[in-house]
Amino acid sequence: MSGTLEITPFLSDALVILGAAGLVIPVFARFRITPVIGFILIGLLVGPYGLGRQVAAHPWLYYGTISDPHGLEPFAEFGIVLLLFSIGLELSFARLWAMRRMVFGLGSLELLVCGAVLAAGLLLAGQSLTGGIALGLALAMSSTALVLKISDSNSPVGRAALSMLLFEDIALVPIIFLLGALAPHSSEGFAGIARTLAWGAAAIAALMVIGRLALSRLFAQAARTKSPELFLAASLLVVILAALATGAAGLSPIVGALIAGLLIAETEYHGEVEAIIVPFQGLALGVFLITVGMSIDLVMVWKNLPLLIAATVGVLALKAVVTAVLLRLMGARSGTATETGILMASPSETTLIVLAAATSAQLVGAETAQFWQTVTAIGMTVTPLLALAGRKLGRRVDRAEPVIEPAETAGRAIIIGFGRTGRIVAELLAEHGQRTIAVDSDADIVRTGNRDGFNVVFGNATRGDLLEKLGVAEASAVILTMDEPVAAQRVTRKLRREHPDLPIVVRARDVGNAAALYRAGASHVAPEAIESSLQLSEAALFALGAAAGPVIASIHQKRDDLREQIMAEGDLDFRPQMRPTTLREAGR
Numbered sequence: 001m002s003g004t005l006e007i008t009p010f011l012s013d014a015l016v017i018l019g020a021a022g023l024v025i026p027v028f029a030r031f032r033i034t035p036v037i038g039f040i041l042i043g044l045l046v047g048p049y050g051l052g053r054q055v056a057a058h059p060w061l062y063y064g065t066i067s068d069p070h071g072l073e074p075f076a077e078f079g080i081v082l083l084l085f086s087i088g089l090e091l092s093f094a095r096l097w098a099m100r101r102m103v104f105g106l107g108s109l110e111l112l113v114c115g116a117v118l119a120a121g122l123l124l125a126g127q128s129l130t131g132g133i134a135l136g137l138a139l140a141m142s143s144t145a146l147v148l149k150i151s152d153s154n155s156p157v158g159r160a161a162l163s164m165l166l167f168e169d170i171a172l173v174p175i176i177f178l179l180g181a182l183a184p185h186s187s188e189g190f191a192g193i194a195r196t197l198a199w200g201a202a203a204i205a206a207l208m209v210i211g212r213l214a215l216s217r218l219f220a221q222a223a224r225t226k227s228p229e230l231f232l233a234a235s236l237l238v239v240i241l242a243a244l245a246t247g248a249a250g251l252s253p254i255v256g257a258l259i260a261g262l263l264i265a266e267t268e269y270h271g272e273v274e275a276i277i278v279p280f281q282g283l284a285l286g287v288f289l290i291t292v293g294m295s296i297d298l299v300m301v302w303k304n305l306p307l308l309i310a311a312t313v314g315v316l317a318l319k320a321v322v323t324a325v326l327l328r329l330m331g332a333r334s335g336t337a338t339e340t341g342i343l344m345a346s347p348s349e350t351t352l353i354v355l356a357a358a359t360s361a362q363l364v365g366a367e368t369a370q371f372w373q374t375v376t377a378i379g380m381t382v383t384p385l386l387a388l389a390g391r392k393l394g395r396r397v398d399r400a401e402p403v404i405e406p407a408e409t410a411g412r413a414i415i416i417g418f419g420r421t422g423r424i425v426a427e428l429l430a431e432h433g434q435r436t437i438a439v440d441s442d443a444d445i446v447r448t449g450n451r452d453g454f455n456v457v458f459g460n461a462t463r464g465d466l467l468e469k470l471g472v473a474e475a476s477a478v479i480l481t482m483d484e485p486v487a488a489q490r491v492t493r494k495l496r497r498e499h500p501d502l503p504i505v506v507r508a509r510d511v512g513n514a515a516a517l518y519r520a521g522a523s524h525v526a527p528e529a530i531e532s533s534l535q536l537s538e539a540a541l542f543a544l545g546a547a548a549g550p551v552i553a554s555i556h557q558k559r560d561d562l563r564e565q566i567m568a569e570g571d572l573d574f575r576p577q578m579r580p581t582t583l584r585e586a587g588r
Contacts, residue, residue, distance in 0.1 A: 013066050016046055017287060024286075036146055039286045040381045043293020050298075069294050076291045077253070079284030080349060083145055084169065084254040085239045086281055087162070088261015089274045096262065099163055106160065106330055107167025110344075114140035114322050121318065127364075130182045134358035135372060137175050139315050141168050143348035145285055146383045151343060156336045157394075160327060161344055172252050172350055176357045196250035203249035204259055207242055211263035219269040223443035223458055228276065235273045236280075238264065268446045271439065272459035275466040288349065295352075296377045304371070311375050316386070320345040335394040342390030346379035412437055414475050416461045416491065417482035418449050421507060425479055426454055437470055462487045467495070477503040485513045489520045496521025530559075 024038035043066075044050050052065045066072065096103070119136030127135065144165045151158040177196060215238065222234040239260045246256030264270050301308055324341030328334065352373060359369045412435035415422045419440070426436050438456045440446050449456035459466045461482075472478060478495060480488050488506055495504055506522045508514040514525040537555065 012063055013068060013071065016064060016066060017072075017290065020046070020286070020290065035286070036149065036289060036384050037381065039289035040293040040377075043290035044296050044298070045293075046290075047294030047296075049294070049296060066290070066294060069291065072287055072291050072294075075284060076288035079281065079286075079288040080145055081239065081243050081253055081257040082277060082281040082284055083148065085257040085261040086274060086277060087144075087148060087166075088258045088263075089265050089270050089277075090261075093262055093266065096166075099159070099166075102160065102163035103166050106326065107164045108171075109326050110164045110323055111137075111140050111168055111171060113326065114319050117318055117322055118315065121314065127368075131358070131364045131368070133182065134179050134354070134361075134363040135368075137178075138351045138354035138358065139347050139372065139376075140319070141172075141348045141350040141354065142319075142344040143346060143350075143380055143383060144169060145288060145349055146346075146380060147343055147387075149285065150384060150387045156332070157340045157343065160332065160336065160340045164323075164344060166258075168348075168350065169252070169254055169258070172254075172353065175354060179354070179357050179361045179363060182361065182363060199249040200246065200251040200255070203245050203251065204255070207245055207256065207259050208263065211242075211260070212266075215263055216267045216269075219264075219267060219273070219458070220443045220447065223269065223272075223441075223446075226441070228460075231272065232276050235264075235277055268450055268456060269443075269458040271457045271466050271469050274469050275459065278465065292349070292377055292380055295373060296381075297374065300370075301374060301378075304374075308371075308374060308378065311371075312378050315347065315375065316345040316379060334397045338397045339390040339394030342393065343383075343387050345386055346383045347376040348380065351376045411435060411474065411476050412471070413477045413479060414439070414467065414470055414472060416467075416478065416480045417507075418445050418454070418456050419481065419483075422479075422481040423449065423454070425481060434476070439466065439470065462491055467491075472499060472502070475502065477505060480504070480506040483507070483509070485509060485516070489516055492517055492520040492522050525563075 020039065020042040024035050024042060028035045028038045046052070046065045048066070048069055050065070051061050052067075055061045055065060115133075115136040117136075118139050119132040122132040122135050123129065142161075142165060147161050147165060148158075151161050174197070218234055218238070219231070222231045225231075239257050242256035242260035243253035244256070246259070247253040264273050320341040322341075323344050324337040327337035327340055332340070355364070355369045355373055355376070358364045359366060364372075413429060415426055415436055415438040417440055418426070418438040419442075422438055422440070426438055429436050436455065438449065438454060439459045439461050440449070440456060441458070441460045443458055446456045446458045457470070461467055467478075472495065480491060482488055482491075485508070488508075492504055492506055495502060503523045504521065505524045505526070506517045508517055508525045508527040510527055511530070514527040514530075517525045537558075
């Protein structure tokens with residue numbers, strides 16, 4: 001058989017990107033450094049301004065460089081779409097409504113004040129009025145992709161950053177239309193903004209109505225097939241259709257992605273969707289970061305190094321100070337204001353979009369736009385370093401003991417498996433005032449449980465980081481009722497490794513299974529064979545007229561003796577005095 005294998009640009013670029021991901025993520029994770037910097041440096045190395053310059057002289061470098069930089073742009077845009085989708089999954093409409101003051105109050109103030117200050121500085125530097133407005137608004141944007149990747153959206157800093165970033169994403173399309181209206185030869189004027197906003201509002205309303213009616217049914221059907229591939233396909237279908245709908249209406253596709261995430265967050269399937277979409281989001285964001293690195297021309301940077309450093313430092317300092325002052329005026333603590341201001345200081349991927357719109361509207365020249373694109377790329381590259389500096393400076397500014405605000409997930413028990421056993425556990429815990437959330441991979445069980453007033457979500461606890469999304473780090477205990485011995489051992493081992501102090505209560509089939517679960521790290525194991533024998537003995541003693549007190553005491557003693565025997569068989573140390581006696585004590 002003869003023939004040649006033709007390596008297309010697509011395959012060559014895919015090889016470089018996947019190789020970069022396989023190299024960057026493990027190396028940077030080993031040194032506890034965010035891979036954001038690694039992806040940007042990879043883009044700088046393999047892009048047209050890096051090794052790409054040498055391909056003509058050394059053709060073999062073609063297979064180690066990005067041959068079609070523009071071909072990556074759709075994948076980079078898809079990464080941003082998936083990021084906004086995941087933000088929507090974490091929010092829900094209730095939380096977004098609770099944040100409305102921060103989003104439309106703090107968010108609008110931050111964008112307008114930062115834009116005005118930057119525009120004033122550019123006017124003093126000789127920029128025209130319309131060009132200064134365009135550049136000021138562009139540079140006032142902060143990076144959704146980087147900031148939310150670095151920060152915790154449940155912390156005060158993360159909530160403040162999320163509020164401002166959400167408003168910036170919402171304001172992106174009106175800003176682009178504003179620049180079009182300011183163009184020297186604009187014929188449409190501000191009427192285009194009103195028309196687009198009207199169509200956009202209609203598209204959002206339609207998405208919300210259709211989503212409320214159809215999403216739960218769609219994911220229920222996908223869940224019943226027990227096929228992860230179909231569930232993933234349904235998730236991607238929803239986010240792409242929502243993005244296309246808002247894009248067709250004239251809004252940004254990321255608005256549709258955010259709405260899709262918010263709608264799914266209201267269903268019982270949000271945890272599984274969030275867990276299954278994470279790998280695709282991470283890889284697509286990696287592609288986006290590589291494109292940022294590819295836009296940095298080191299030769300141009302070297303020629304204009306003093307001016308670029310001055311411009312970058314000026315933008316970062318102005319945005320950090322303005323954002324921190326606004327946060328302090330709105331009542332934020334000094335440390336929170338300082339850390340958030342520094343975190344939000346760099347320009348963003350949306351800056352590049354606004355710069356392109358300003359250039360096409362002839363508000364700024366091509367060379368000016370290229371200069372500020374380089375400033376943006378440099379600013380995004382140092383964002384992880386800014387986050388680290390902001391965290392340290394924020395702690396130094398705020399000497400008082402930090403106020404830890406409890407997350408919505410704090411203090412509740414997680415029940416894995418909501419069949420007959422899991423449901424009884426949930427009922428008894430509720431009777432004793434314990435908050436619970438259950439997870440099950442059967443869509444019908446999930447629907448029935450929610451209908452009956454329980455908090456049940458759809459998901460497979462053995463796959464992905466679903467338990468982390470449910471707040472296992474703050475949980476009072478995890479109760480595994482699943483009748484799958486191997487899976488139960490795997491989940492128990494993983495939980496014990498990642499959360500050494502977490503109480504883990506597990507259902508077992510028999511004595512051998514119980515010993516294996518204790519070795520895996522379970523705090524308590526309830527073997528079905530033993531428990532049924534104890535219950536039968538208790539019922540028999542009561543039927544024979546034995547006193548309740550001694551019977552209950554003897555049953556508890558027998559349970560302890562059997563547990564000690566099981567742990568001895570598993571070569572484990574049995575120390576009953578260290579066992580938590582209640583879930584409330586276990587959560588302390």
